[in-house]
Amino acid sequence: MIRSLTPALALLVATAALAADPPKPATPASVLERAPAGDWAPVPLDHLMVMELAGGGRVAILLAPEFAPGHVGNIEAMAKAHWYDGLWIDRVQDGYVTQWGDPDDKKPLPPGAVEKLPAEYERPVAGLAFKALPYRDTFAPQVGLVGPWPVARDGATAWLTHCYGMVGVGRSNSPDNGNGMELYTIIAQPARQLDRNITVVGRVLWGMEHLTALPRGQGAMGFYDAKVKMLPIVRVTMANELPASDRPHLEMLRSDSASFDAWVHIKANRKDDFYVRPAGAIDLCSALPPVREIK
């Protein structure tokens, strides 16, 4: 942990130093800076959802129809119908989740969305370009990336994992009543015990701090104990329905690129000045493809 900003800036400057200086070991940041443009891919707008919060926070969530087509279809129908507008962030449980939607669980769904959907906890590996990480995982025989997604697999079955920023569909005790009326994201350590118990539908790509830096709910399990304490959702829109000037312009490092491989390798084997002992490994949730905003 850098003790203050000054040495950190010195390090950043050193990393960008002239070729005449002795070469500095690569850092995750320097790998990203040097990545060719083609190793970044624009985040597609058709499955990108934008949530605008009271106070001006904007959150961009990429949805995963490859893993949860039914739930993603439902959520997109709800977003297109502006079903989420005027609802709330109703739960912030420290160390666990931020959740939003209809706290009363009774707002009627719009045409095109249904109350009950079969669980989409896992899918066949077949048809997926699975790129394995070469490190042990506590929960699954193998983990890796499928396009932008952190994925665990077990033989022929694959599933999305509960990493920081991943978004899932709240449900009650019945596995088939998650429909998108309540969504949540992981705001602390991964909650991998939820994997294959909940339908995971996406990842917060931008604006995560608007969901983490919130007062914690004082009710049971971090629910807010009064509606007046909840942060209102102004509007949820699919990005491609926003005016062009209002759309997020995000790029994500392609997980099938050489730069991604280098970035993962350097994260697992830090040799820049600060580090005295490279970890020799990286966990799946620390290997989510980096995202940048194009201004």
Add this chain to the structure above:
Amino acid sequence: MIRSLTPALALLVATAALAADPPKPATPASVLERAPAGDWAPVPLDHLMVMELAGGGRVAILLAPEFAPGHVGNIEAMAKAHWYDGLWIDRVQDGYVTQWGDPDDKKPLPPGAVEKLPAEYERPVAGLAFKALPYRDTFAPQVGLVGPWPVARDGATAWLTHCYGMVGVGRSNSPDNGNGMELYTIIAQPARQLDRNITVVGRVLWGMEHLTALPRGQGAMGFYDAKVKMLPIVRVTMANELPASDRPHLEMLRSDSASFDAWVHIKANRKDDFYVRPAGAIDLCSALPPVREIK
């Protein structure tokens, strides 16, 4: 993820139902409720540090002299001299750390504290009652608990791990200039790549939300870009120097107790109504001994 509070309360009620009902599977919460008093241990006051923040937040941090005697001694000397009083939380980087201390890095240390300390990144396993967790870890051959602490080991060497809420000592690029002038805690997923690269000194046992629900710093690496944006530290005190009425009264589940074993086992193998597929494993950072406040 529970969709709303109502079914969750129903579940809590069901868990406490009369013996005449069919028995409900245990939950982590029910294991804690049933734990005999002797499986809980009072958190000792002599190495408990209390940080009071502007706005009324109180944070209790247990220090680990078993792992970092030099740094803990320094920090305790600084706390006893009220060195931290009037300083700031100067960095909140989303997804990573909250950091506090002297952003200018120049406040003179009090008598009994020194500027440079040898790194305390690891120690011999000998002399530690190491209790292994029976699950794979991505970073170390074996992980487990030593008293209240999450520990990784590699043969004869053991070290504290960067889990959510663990506290470390900021340093610059030189391994021997961490002294406690800047401390940080992990506010998101574990940062295990820092293990054995930084001296870890303790864990936030209470009041973590006062360090997580803060505006993120807008400067490089989440440092606040102006002092006026930093949250002031009113006072940092060792708990046993506080008036008795003002001391935190905390208990922690003993990691050498049968209740702890049951709690870990149930967390790794949830069979209560919500879960359809137990994970079959738990990661070290999800197995930090639970803490409760005695009112």
